[in-house]
């Protein structure tokens with residue numbers, strides 16, 4: 430067992446951290462509050478190859494794995510810039526295209542993922558089928574050489590910034606049952622419309638309701654084949670969970686770093702407030718939870734990159750659960766340690782609250798992870 434990163438991973442961590450620090454949390458909050466996107470940071474991270482670290486080298490990517498993408502996601506968040514679209518574009522969409530796309534799709538799409546110029550969002554959640562994936566009612570029917578797609582999706586992040594949305598729909602299989610299938614839909618396709626959902630999050634990336642009204646698609650919009658949508662889907666969901674966990678861990682580190690700096694200098698009883706155990710112990714407790722989550726993230730990413738998909742699925746769920754809990758605790762504890770300043774925009778900690786809280790719900794809720802672990806790790810009867 431080796432807990433040391435490779436020299437390349439260490440260099441990647443240091444370089445992306447330096448880039449993140451150049452932008453920082455103030456930039457992130459300013460963009461969020463003015464309704465803009467973090468385009469400059471995304472473009473620079475893409476140009477430097479960080480967003481494409483896990484894209485195969487033959488398509489211009491870094492040739493690394495989800496371990497490297499998790500490092501990028503964590504370090505940007507640790508610099509105060511948790512970039513939600515990393516979880517959907519490079520983590521889900523690029524991975525699915527690289528693993529399950531046709532030769533044409535790989536040649537056309539992967540170079541854009543490699544340098545970040547191509548952004549693809551992901552749509553699975555529906556108004557009547559959130560946690561219950563089996564109730565998806567977005568359907569696809571064959572139409573000549575192509576397909577027609579109809580349905581509604583909700584809470585889809587970043588539709589306004591992306592050239593395509595990767596839509597999970599259901600299609601009649603050869604056995605007559607409805608099976609999941611994945612389609613790359615241009616966001617300007619006739620019949621596709623979207624409207625912004627007002628959210629209580631400080632984030633430069635917005636969520637949308639997506640309407641798909643008889644959207645006509647060519648045959649090559651299908652990713653992963655008509656009968657193998659499920660394995661393709663899961664090859665993207667585990668990277669999403671791992672990078673979501675990495676974003677939570679990075680955000681937690683940012684909050685704890687802000688708080689620790691504050692408590693060593695703030696003095697209201699003649700000595701730094703960090704000398705009171707009532708202040709220091711909750712921060713230390715949160716730091717331990719964050720480090721445990723980081724270990725699980727590293728394990729999940731290593732298993733995924735080794736192709737051990739079943740074990741990676743369990744570890745990715747556990748990492749996501751542990752990280753969301755740790756991040757919520759860390760941000761809440763940091764706010765408490767800063768007192769009134771903890772709730773100010775200037776000190777940049779309360780601005781993280783919505784994001785870490787959402788991390789307990791999305792991309793998969795803590796309850797659904799507990800259901801999964803109870804059933805698949807502890808052998809309990811299926812409860813849902």
Ligand SMILES: Cc1cc2nc3c(=O)[nH]c(=O)nc-3n(C[C@H](O)[C@H](O)[C@H](O)COP(=O)(O)OP(=O)(O)OC[C@H]3O[C@@H](n4cnc5c(N)ncnc54)[C@H](O)[C@@H]3O)c2cc1C
Pocket residue numbers: 517550551552553554555558559560561583584585586587630636787790791792793794795796797800812813
């Ligand atoms: C900021 C944000 C960004 C998002 N981005 C995307 C995106 O880009 N693409 C996308 O497709 N989706 C996205 N989502 C949606 C997200 O994945 C869903 O909100 C999440 O999966 C939960 O589904 P739901 O909201 O329908 O909750 P529901 O399924 O209605 O569940 C509500 C509550 O009940 C609990 N619950 C439900 N069933 C069970 C059960 N059997 N046992 C125990 N508890 C249960 C849930 O855990 C949850 O706490 C995003 C959500 C947020 C908040």
